[in-house]
Amino acid sequence: MTPDDRTLDLRDGDVRFRVLSAGRGEPLVYFHSFHERGGWSPFLDRLAGRYTVHAPLHPGVQGSGGVETLDDVLDLVLAYDELLDRLGIGAAHLVGHFFGGMVAAELAATLRARATKLVLISPLGLWRDDAPSADLLILPHEDLPAVLFRDPASEVARRWATLPEGDNENVAAQIESVQRRAAMAKFVWPIPDRGLRKRLHRISAPTLVLWGDADRANPVVYAEEWQRRVKGAALSLVPGGHMVLHEAPDAAAAAVAEFLAT
Amino acid sequence: MKICFFHLMPYRFLPDDFEQRYRSVWVDPPHSLFDPEKCGDLYHEFLDELEFAEQAGFDGLCVNEHHNNAYGLMPSPNLMAATLTRRTSRAAIVVLGNSLAAYNPPLRVAEEFAMLDLLSRGRLVAGFPVGTSMDMNFAYGIDPATLRDRYYEAHDLVLQAWTRPEVFAFNGKYTQVRYVNIWPQPLQKPHPPVWIPGGGSVETWEWTAKLDYVYCYLSYYGYKRGKATMDGFWEAIARLGADDNPYRAGFLQLVCVADTDAEAERLYFPHVHYFYQKCLNVWEGFAEAPGYRTVKTLQTGTKPQVGAQAKKIRQSLDWQKYLDQGYVIAGSPATVRQQLTECIRSLRVGHLMVLLQIGSMPKDLVLHNTDLFAREVMPHVRDVWSGYKDRWWPAGAVAGNGQ
Numbered sequence: 001m002t003p004d005d006r007t008l009d010l011r012d013g014d015v016r017f018r019v020l021s022a023g024r025g026e027p028l029v030y031f032h033s034f035h036e037r038g039g040w041s042p043f044l045d046r047l048a049g050r051y052t053v054h055a056p057l058h059p060g061v062q063g064s065g066g067v068e069t070l071d072d073v074l075d076l077v078l079a080y081d082e083l084l085d086r087l088g089i090g091a092a093h094l095v096g097h098f099f100g101g102m103v104a105a106e107l108a109a110t111l112r113a114r115a116t117k118l119v120l121i122s123p124l125g126l127w128r129d130d131a132p133s134a135d136l137l138i139l140p141h142e143d144l145p146a147v148l149f150r151d152p153a154s155e156v157a158r159r160w161a162t163l164p165e166g167d168n169e170n171v172a173a174q175i176e177s178v179q180r181r182a183a184m185a186k187f188v189w190p191i192p193d194r195g196l197r198k199r200l201h202r203i204s205a206p207t208l209v210l211w212g213d214a215d216r217a218n219p220v221v222y223a224e225e226w227q228r229r230v231k232g233a234a235l236s237l238v239p240g241g242h243m244v245l246h247e248a249p250d251a252a253a254a255a256v257a258e259f260l261a262t
Numbered sequence: 263m264k265i266c267f268f269h270l271m272p273y274r275f276l277p278d279d280f281e282q283r284y285r286s287v288w289v290d291p292p293h294s295l296f297d298p299e300k301c302g303d304l305y306h307e308f309l310d311e312l313e314f315a316e317q318a319g320f321d322g323l324c325v326n327e328h329h330n331n332a333y334g335l336m337p338s339p340n341l342m343a344a345t346l347t348r349r350t351s352r353a354a355i356v357v358l359g360n361s362l363a364a365y366n367p368p369l370r371v372a373e374e375f376a377m378l379d380l381l382s383r384g385r386l387v388a389g390f391p392v393g394t395s396m397d398m399n400f401a402y403g404i405d406p407a408t409l410r411d412r413y414y415e416a417h418d419l420v421l422q423a424w425t426r427p428e429v430f431a432f433n434g435k436y437t438q439v440r441y442v443n444i445w446p447q448p449l450q451k452p453h454p455p456v457w458i459p460g461g462g463s464v465e466t467w468e469w470t471a472k473l474d475y476v477y478c479y480l481s482y483y484g485y486k487r488g489k490a491t492m493d494g495f496w497e498a499i500a501r502l503g504a505d506d507n508p509y510r511a512g513f514l515q516l517v518c519v520a521d522t523d524a525e526a527e528r529l530y531f532p533h534v535h536y537f538y539q540k541c542l543n544v545w546e547g548f549a550e551a552p553g554y555r556t557v558k559t560l561q562t563g564t565k566p567q568v569g570a571q572a573k574k575i576r577q578s579l580d581w582q583k584y585l586d587q588g589y590v591i592a593g594s595p596a597t598v599r600q601q602l603t604e605c606i607r608s609l610r611v612g613h614l615m616v617l618l619q620i621g622s623m624p625k626d627l628v629l630h631n632t633d634l635f636a637r638e639v640m641p642h643v644r645d646v647w648s649g650y651k652d653r654w655w656p657a658g659a660v661a662g663n664g665q
Contacts, residue, residue, distance in 0.1 A: 067407070068407075071435075135547070137551075137552055138547040138548070138551060138552070139547055140546040140547055140570065143547075171563070175557060175560050175561065177552075178552045178553070178557075178560060179552075179553075179557060180552075181552035181553070182406060182407055182552040182553025183407070183553075185405065185406060185407060185551070185552050185553055186405055186407035186408065186553070189399070189403070189404075189405040189406065189407075189551075190399070190400075190403040190404075190405070191403075
């Protein structure tokens with residue numbers, strides 16, 4: 001599926017969102033993480049079969065801009081609030097992976113009316129000294145597959161790890177990676193804890209916490225932490241690693257769709 | 263020509279297999295390798311070396327700031343500078359410098375530098391580095407995306423605190439102070455000379471030039487590799503229409519002097535090798551936090567001084583390669599004179615900083631190196647830029663040749 005690709009200016013162009021959209025049905029907004037390279041994925045294809053999926057790129061990533069005007073998580077949440085207005089969306093299902101899960105949770109906790117249902121996939125945003133999540137922002141490229149994927153030798157992991165061969169394309173890909181991580185690092189450096197735990201009790205949308213059962217980047221103990229802090233949250237463990245959405249798009253999308261449909 | 267003696271204060275006792283067993287000399291080297299008894303002795307050894315450099319005739323003494331770093335045991339260069347103010351009387355005290363973004367509020371830097379300027383009776387050079395990614399983003403936890411912005415704001419606050427005559431309010435994005443009014447004020451007017459240590463980022467050249475500061479390239483890779491960076495700096499100066507006074511520039515060079523070229527290898531190679539193989543062994547993940555360098559600088563294609571790629575290059579180095587590639591200028595006085603003159607002229611550098619204590623070099627050897635350099639090399643390069651006026655030298659300092 002080729003999603004519709006738009007760029008929307010907010011605040012007289014101070015903030016710019018590139019939004020990929022596809023599908024039909026109730027609106028669903030997907031927030032991506034550090035290592036998804038933004039964009040579209042087979043997982044979103046599956047969801048677009050039932051929902052109108054909007055996948056905005058985080059400001060500072062591939063055509064979205066203005067991260068320098070967003071000083072903190074509240075600024076970011078308000079920018080997304082304005083984006084939803086711009087998309088003509090009142091409330092939507094909010095789905096996010098890792099960093100994107102943190103953004104979705106912040107949005108759902110701050111502006112409760114925006115979230116119909118909330119799906120947090122291995123979300124970032126809580127911190128435990130006894131089980132720190134991996135420092136994914138800084139791990140060298142060649143060390144990442146072993147942490148991100150259940151099986152670093154799998155086809156999906158190898159495809160992810162392959163950078164373009166041409167010199168210019170290779171440098172461009174590396175710079176894009178730095179920019180993407182830098183734009184998100186701003187909201188989680190040096191510890192991904194911006195006080196979200198104090199706000200989680202505010203979440204009123206039905207919530208699903210979804211985790212790859214072999215997630216080596218964000219230990220599964222955090223799933224329990226999230227479940228404890230978000231009242232009534234359901235938990236679904238899907239066979240896969242941290243990149244479960246990409247490793248098992250069918251199973252992950254099925255779990256999400258089932259939760260959203262009930 | 264001004265020649266300064268630069269000290270990094272490295273821990274000299276890392277194990278032989280350090281670079282094989284541990285991933286990084288910086289950020290997370292384990293405490294099990296640190297012996298406080300030895301480090302206490304080292305501080306005194308290092309300060310002796312700095313004090314000896316003044317007696318030997320060096321124009322300035324340089325100290326700098328690093329954190330979580332086994333080759334830089336100076337989290338507070340100001341403490342070292344303070345002791346030097348009491349044991350020296352002539353040389354410039356060049357603090358290169360205080361990483362502004364790390365101080366909260368940054369007024370602390372304005373205050374401590376003012377104290378140092380007074381204690382030294384006007385011999386202070388105020389250095390303001392952004393700070394390396396290892397120091398600022400990893401050891402001090404500052405977000406890379408805002409580091410530079412914090413730095414620029416802190417700089418403005420410090421300069422205003424030194425120069426505005428009235429009590430004023432500062433409403434910054436990162437620092438808000440209702441009553442800025444530091445006591446004491448620095449001795450030098452309008453303020454101590456400002457030198458900016460940089461690693462080759464495009465923005466820093468232009469900013470430094472606009473504010474008429476000295477730009478110092480503190481490279482560990484010598485004058486041949488440093489040339490591209492210094493050329494970039496001089497091009498920025500030309501673009502902005504400023505004059506090409508060589509005193510606008512500073513450069514750090516590693517130097518080893520012995521009676522003969524062969525003797526230099528025998529005396530210094532193990533210590534030079536210790537420096538490049540152990541002291542610069544920084545894990546790739548710590549070499550540069552995402553966002554530390556701007557996209558504009560990334561696009562110039564320059565690489566960080568440390569990390570996997572730099573390590574690969576360093577591993578193949580032997581004595582001859584260190585010399586051929588200009589990492590170290592080493593040899594007999596005649597050899598060193600000739601190459602150092604080439605270094606000074608090709609980079610157009612008026613403030614030369616030399617690193618004469620390198621890696622694991624013990625005190626007696628440092629003093630030997632310092633003494634030979636001061637007697638046999640320094641007099642021969644002093645007059646290279648005699649036609650130019652150094653507008654960036656502290657008012658209270660007296661150069662080693664009495665000027």
